[in-house]
Amino acid sequence: MYSPIKKVKNEMGRNRFFVFSRRLNREVRLYNSLQYDHWVLTESDISVMSYCERPLKINIPIAGKVVETVFDMWIKSESEEKFVFIRYSYEIDPDNKRSSEQAIEEMYAQKIWCAENNKTHCVLTEENIRYNPTIIANKKTLIPFFTPLSDIKPEVYELIYRSALNGPMTVRDLEKSIQSKNHPVIIRNSIFALILHGILTFNQDQDLLCGLTEVKLNV
Incomplete structure (x- = not known):
C-alpha cells in the first residue's frame, strides 16, 4: 500500500x-x-x-x-x-x-x-x-453516486431489480414503475449506483446518461 x-x-x-x-x-x-x-x-x-x-x-x-x-x-x-x-x-x-x-x-x-x-x-x-469522450462524461456523472452494494437499502435494490426484469426502460420510467416509501432521490441514487456496479447497464459508449437514457439488467 x-x-x-x-x-x-x-x-x-x-x-x-x-x-x-x-x-x-x-x-x-x-x-x-x-x-x-x-x-x-x-x-x-x-x-x-x-x-x-x-x-x-x-x-x-x-x-x-x-x-x-x-x-x-x-x-x-x-x-x-x-x-x-x-x-x-x-x-x-x-x-x-x-x-x-x-x-x-x-x-x-x-x-x-x-x-x-x-x-x-x-x-x-x-x-x-480519451478514446471516447462520451464514456468519460458518463463516468463523471456516475462517480458521485458510488456506494458499496452493501450500503444500498435491500428493499430498494429488490424493487429496482424486479422492475428492471420487465425489460429495457428509461431511467425515468424505471423510477416511475417503483412503488416505494423511499424518497425519489434515494431511488435515482441507487439506480446510478447499480449502474456503477454493473448490475444495470446502458449504451455508455454512445448515450449520455440522463433521465431519458434506456437502461436494462446486465445479464
Missing part, C-alpha cells in the same frame, strides 16, 4: 484538480486534466481494488546522470498491479518538435525500475484515456 507523495512546488494554480474519492475516502490531488480524466476512469472502475496517485519516487541512473521521477498512479485490481505513467503523446514522441526530453527520460527510468522490480509499467496518453 502506498501514500501520495506531496507535490510542494506549484501546488496551487491553473489546471489543478483536488477531488474527493468516495472509494478511498480522501482527497486526491491531480495536476493536469489528463490525469483527472484518468482518475475518473480509475475511480469508476469497480474491478480496481485500490489505487494511489503519486505513490513512489525513484532515482535511476541513465546515460551518466541520475533521473528522478514520480509515478503518476499505482493501481491494484483483481487481476494485476501496475504503475502508471501519464503524458500527452507529443511529450514522449522523439520525432515531435514539442517533445520533452525530461518526460522521455522519466518514462525510461520508470520502465527500468519496473523491469528490475518485476512490476508492470503502463504508459498512457490522451489516445488511451
Whole structure:
C-alpha cells in the first residue's frame, strides 16, 4: 500500500484538480486534466481494488546522470498491479518538435525500475484515456453516486431489480414503475449506483446518461 507523495512546488494554480474519492475516502490531488480524466476512469472502475496517485519516487541512473521521477498512479485490481505513467503523446514522441526530453527520460527510468522490480509499467496518453469522450462524461456523472452494494437499502435494490426484469426502460420510467416509501432521490441514487456496479447497464459508449437514457439488467 502506498501514500501520495506531496507535490510542494506549484501546488496551487491553473489546471489543478483536488477531488474527493468516495472509494478511498480522501482527497486526491491531480495536476493536469489528463490525469483527472484518468482518475475518473480509475475511480469508476469497480474491478480496481485500490489505487494511489503519486505513490513512489525513484532515482535511476541513465546515460551518466541520475533521473528522478514520480509515478503518476499505482493501481491494484483483481487481476494485476501496475504503475502508471501519464503524458500527452507529443511529450514522449522523439520525432515531435514539442517533445520533452525530461518526460522521455522519466518514462525510461520508470520502465527500468519496473523491469528490475518485476512490476508492470503502463504508459498512457490522451489516445488511451480519451478514446471516447462520451464514456468519460458518463463516468463523471456516475462517480458521485458510488456506494458499496452493501450500503444500498435491500428493499430498494429488490424493487429496482424486479422492475428492471420487465425489460429495457428509461431511467425515468424505471423510477416511475417503483412503488416505494423511499424518497425519489434515494431511488435515482441507487439506480446510478447499480449502474456503477454493473448490475444495470446502458449504451455508455454512445448515450449520455440522463433521465431519458434506456437502461436494462446486465445479464
